[in-house]
Each structure stands twice: as structure tokens, then as C-alpha cells.
Amino acid sequence: MEHFPIVQALCRAAMAEPTPALRKQIERLHDALTKDGEKQQAATLAKILSAADRLKDVAPSRIERSRVNLAGEAIGRSTQVPVDRETSASLAEIIFPDDFHATAPLFNATVTQATESIVDEWRNLEALSTVDIIPSKTCLIYGEPGTGKTRLALWIAHELQLPVVLVRLDGLVSSFLGTTARNIGNLFTFANRYRCILLLDEFDAIAKVRDDPQEVGEIKRVVNTLLQNLDGRQRIGLTIGITNHPNLLDPAVWRRFEIQLEIPKPDFEVRKAIAQHFMPPVIAPDSHIRLISWFTEGSTGAEIEALVRTYKKATTVREEDRRGLLETLQQFATLNAARIQRERRTLLFADPGKLFKAMRNDEALNFTMADIGEIAGKDKSSVSRLLQKQAIEEDVSDG
Incomplete structure (x- = not known):
């Protein structure tokens, strides 16, 4: 068989943690090689199967290792838990x-x-x-x-x-x-x-x-x-x-x-991972995932999951009722005011230039003007003008 060394390595890796289906396919391959007269290759597969059998006999499974020194009886589906004597309510x-x-x-x-x-x-x-x-x-x-x-x-x-x-x-x-x-x-x-x-x-x-x-x-x-x-x-x-x-x-x-x-509240990267975990089957742009992570500074995993559900609903309704990401975040912040940091809520409802500046300057977000424009539904030139306007207003205020 051409490329048999690769097939051999795959079979050996598969038999490290075999399933009945995997073993069956390797046995089929062994029989096919034997039939084709490839005796040496068939013998190699036979050795891999035998080695897996010996390992199974001498090495306990993870479950067996975890229980080896645990005394006591096994709990069954019919095992009765204790109850409160006065109310007969189950205690567990x-x-x-x-x-x-x-x-x-x-x-x-x-x-x-x-x-x-x-x-x-x-x-x-x-x-x-x-x-x-x-x-x-x-x-x-x-x-x-x-x-x-x-x-x-x-x-x-x-x-x-x-x-x-x-x-x-x-x-x-x-x-x-x-x-x-x-x-x-x-x-x-x-x-x-x-x-x-x-x-x-x-x-x-x-x-x-x-x-x-x-x-x-x-x-x-x-x-x-x-x-x-x-x-x-x-x-x-x-x-x-x-x-x-x-x-x-x-x-x-x-x-x-x-x-x-x-268990601490999740940091930026963990919040990203949580948002990505709960997002399927919706495919969200990476910029959306990052903004959700940024917006949920100080939030728990459960609160991030709730925001992702809101986002998924907002992106799957009828086209005429569909909301953009910023509108979705504003809705969530309104309905969950106590769960969102005041600084983030203030920025979200502030003048767009102020929000865009915060997004542009945040090192964790690492947003380009194109990212901001895609999220806000604006082109790059519009984002640039708003940022310039914000800079001018801050200069006047400082002066």
C-alpha cells in the first residue's frame, strides 16, 4: 500500500484511545491487506491491535483510576435520598x-x-x-x-x-x-x-x-x-x-x-472565549465578538451569555426589524442597567464621536476605522470626521 507508514501512524494514534468503530475499521483494513497479499503490512496492523488489547488489560481506565480507592456502594437510579421527617421533602x-x-x-x-x-x-x-x-x-x-x-x-x-x-x-x-x-x-x-x-x-x-x-x-x-x-x-x-x-x-x-x-470575573480574552462559545450557530464577525467582550467589562459569564442571546435574536429577526450591534447593546444596557459598568453605559449612549474615540484608542479592542464603521453602519470617512470633531471639541474644552 502506498503511504503505508502514514496509515500505520494514524492507526497507532487511533488505538491509543480506541472506540469500537475505530477498531472495526482497522480490522477491515487488516483483512483487506491480507487478501491483497500484503502480509508484512497486515502483520504490522495485527501487532497494533494486539498491543492495544494488552494495554487495555493492564491499564485501568480513567473511570477506574478515579474510583480505585473510593469506599462505599454505587448509587443507582432507584436509590432513595433522605427526606425531612416533618415535611417528607427530599433533602438532596x-x-x-x-x-x-x-x-x-x-x-x-x-x-x-x-x-x-x-x-x-x-x-x-x-x-x-x-x-x-x-x-x-x-x-x-x-x-x-x-x-x-x-x-x-x-x-x-x-x-x-x-x-x-x-x-x-x-x-x-x-x-x-x-x-x-x-x-x-x-x-x-x-x-x-x-x-x-x-x-x-x-x-x-x-x-x-x-x-x-x-x-x-x-x-x-x-x-x-x-x-x-x-x-x-x-x-x-x-x-x-x-x-x-x-x-x-x-x-x-x-x-x-x-x-x-x-472564581474571578472573566478578563477580556476569557470574555471573548465565552462569547464565541455561546454564539453558534450564528457566525458573528470578529469585531462584534471583541466589542461584546469590551462592553461586558466587569460582567460574569452568565451575563455575557445573556447578551449573546440578545445579539442572536437581533440578528435573526426579519430584515425590517433587524437591529445593528450598537442598538442591540443599547437595548441590553437599558434592560440590564445594574449588570453593566456605568462607564460603558455612559459611552454607549454618548455622542458617537466620544464612543468612537474610546473604541479606537482601546488597546484590547485594537479597532481600525473600518471596524468602527462596520459596527456603526458608517463609512470610514464619516468615522474620521466624527473623530476629528470630537478632538476639536476636547481641545476647545481644555482651552
């Missing part, structure tokens, strides 16, 4: 890895590397155990709403192929004396029985400062119960806490978490 929700499609959250390089290190620890339990090290078993994720905290926790679970026992702690609080503490105990007993990730959402709902004079003695007992159960849970499985209000957490709660990961 079980989410299985196959129930959601989790893509890696979009963060800056530093945060991305840190989150991947959490997964890598759990994927390499056996290697770590040889040096008497265990992965970090408690992780507190905090940051403003919409920054991707819950999505990150679900992505970790998906990567490790572990079910999530999702608990919204504000739902555990009961008006019955002693019931809240009992609910917490029952939940941790359940999580300690099964192989899972215990995800404690709205963590600040219970883990409040015990010295707060506004809190009654009951909530202080609840926090103590939570701390005791976190201590016990540390020896068994992975626990993730999520909060939008880290300032409300008791200092003793912070000490229970080996990892304390702050």
Missing part, C-alpha cells in the same frame, strides 16, 4: 454523569490549571498512594453569582464519572427545633455510604458566623453539627461547597476546606 438531588453534558468552564489560564489539577489528583489515586499521599477531599468554590461555580463542580464530577449528591443548604433549614441539625447528619450519613461527590450549594445559608448576635442558639448548634460532619466526611470522599458570600462563612468553616478556590 442525585445527578448522574450521563444526565448532563459538562464542558470545561472558561476561566483564565491560572484558574484553569488549578481546576485541572483537582481532577488529575483524583485520576491518579494509585500513583499518589505509592508516596502516601491522598487527593484533596474538600474544596470550597466561591465568587460572584454567574461566574461558573456550579458548572465547575459538575464538570469535575463528569470528568471523574461520579454521581453528584446535590444539596441546597437553604432547603435544609427547618422551623422545628433540632430538625435542621438532624437533616445535616442524615445527609452526611447518606453521602458517606455511597461513592459520590457531595455538592453543598448555597453553603453560606447554614455556615454563618457563629458569633453573629442576630443569630439564635439553634443556628450555632447547626454550624457545629456541620463542622463535625465535614470532619468525618474528609476521610471518605470528595466534598465541594459553593457560596456567593464568602464573607458570611465562619472562620472554622474555612479551615475545613483544603482547597479554597476563588
